[in-house]
Amino acid sequence: MPELPEIETFRRYLDHTSLRQKIRDVAVTRERILKGVSLRQLAGALKNHSFRKTERHGKYLAVDVGDGKQMVLHFGMTGCLHYVDPDDPDSRYARMIVTFDNGHRLDYDNKRMLGRVRLVDDFDDLIDELELGPDALEIGADAFDERLRSHGGAIKSTLMNQSLVAGLGNTYTDEILFQARIHPATPVDALNPADRKRIYRMMRKVLRKAIDVQGEPDRMPRSYLLPHRSDGAACPRGNGTVHRSRVAGRSAYYCPACQPRAGRKR
Numbered sequence: 384m385p386e387l388p389e390i391e392t393f394r395r396y397l398d399h400t401s402l403r404q405k406i407r408d409v410a411v412t413r414e415r416i417l418k419g420v421s422l423r424q425l426a427g428a429l430k431n432h433s434f435r436k437t438e439r440h441g442k443y444l445a446v447d448v449g450d451g452k453q454m455v456l457h458f459g460m461t462g463c464l465h466y467v468d469p470d471d472p473d474s475r476y477a478r479m480i481v482t483f484d485n486g487h488r489l490d491y492d493n494k495r496m497l498g499r500v501r502l503v504d505d506f507d508d509l510i511d512e513l514e515l516g517p518d519a520l521e522i523g524a525d526a527f528d529e530r531l532r533s534h535g536g537a538i539k540s541t542l543m544n545q546s547l548v549a550g551l552g553n554t555y556t557d558e559i560l561f562q563a564r565i566h567p568a569t570p571v572d573a574l575n576p577a578d579r580k581r582i583y584r585m586m587r588k589v590l591r592k593a594i595d596v597q598g599e600p601d602r603m604p605r606s607y608l609l610p611h612r613s614d615g616a617a618c619p620r621g622n623g624t625v626h627r628s629r630v631a632g633r634s635a636y637y638c639p640a641c642q643p644r645a646g647r648k649r
C-alpha cells in the first residue's frame with residue numbers, strides 16, 4: 384500500500400513530467416474511482432487547463448488545476464502514476480487518463496480501485512473533513528509527543544492512525560519501530576519520554592531515507608529491516624530472526640531480540 388514516501392515520489396514524478404502542459408482530454412475508465420465529482424465536472428475543470436503545482440498531505444496528493452480547484456488523488460491499496468508516450472498503450476489498470484496537447488498522457492493506475500479522485504475548492508478543508516492529523520514529515524517534535532500521549536493502544540496501530548499523523552502505513556511503521564528498538568505491541572502509555580522522542584526521530588529518518596530510494600522498501604539500506612521483511616529472515620543487526628505476528632489485526636514484522644516487549648528491561 385502506498386504510504387507517504389510513495390506519494391511524495393508520485394508528486395515529484397508528476398511535477399517532473401506533467402506540470403504546465405495544456406490538458407486536451409480526460410477519460411475515466413471506471414467511474415467508481417470518482418468521489419463527489421462527476422466525470423463531466425472533472426473534465427470541465429481540467430480541459431484546456433494545466434497542472435500548476437502539487438501539494439501532498441499524508442497519503443493524499445493535491446494538484447492545482449486553476450480557477451481555485453484542486454484535483455486530489457488517493458491511491459488506496461495499489462496505485463501509481465505513469466507518464467505515457469503518445470505511441471505507447473495506457474498502463475493496464477489506468478482508471479483515469481489525462482491527455483496533454485503534446486499527445487503524452489498521465490495515467491492514474493489503480494488496480495484494486497480503492498483509490499479515489501476528488502475535485503475540491505480547498506485541500507485544507509478536505510484534510511479537516513477526513514480528520515487527518517498533521518503530515519508525518521511536517522509535524523514538530525513537541526506536537527508529535529503531545530498527540531502520541533493522547534492516543535491509546537499499541538504503538539504500531541497508533542502510528543498507523545491517520546488522525547494522529549498522516550502518512551504512515553504498515554510497512555514504514557515496522558521500520559520505524561525496528562530503528563527505535565520498540566516492540567510493535569507496546570502500549571503507548573508504557574512508553575517513556577525518551578522512547579517517544581526516539582520514535583519521532585526514527586520516523587523522520589525512515590521517511591526521508593524511503594523518499595531517497597523513491598519509495599521502494601527493498602532498496603532501503605541493508606542494515607534496515609525492510610529488505611529483510613519476511614518471517615524467519617536473519618535480523619540485519621545479526622541479532623536474532625525477524626518474526627511476523629498480528630498486532631491489532633495487522634501483520635507486524637519485528638526482531639524480538641532487538642525489540643523486546645515492554646515490561647522487560649530495555
Ligand SMILES: [Zn+2]
Binds near residue numbers: 638
Ligand atoms: Zn535484531
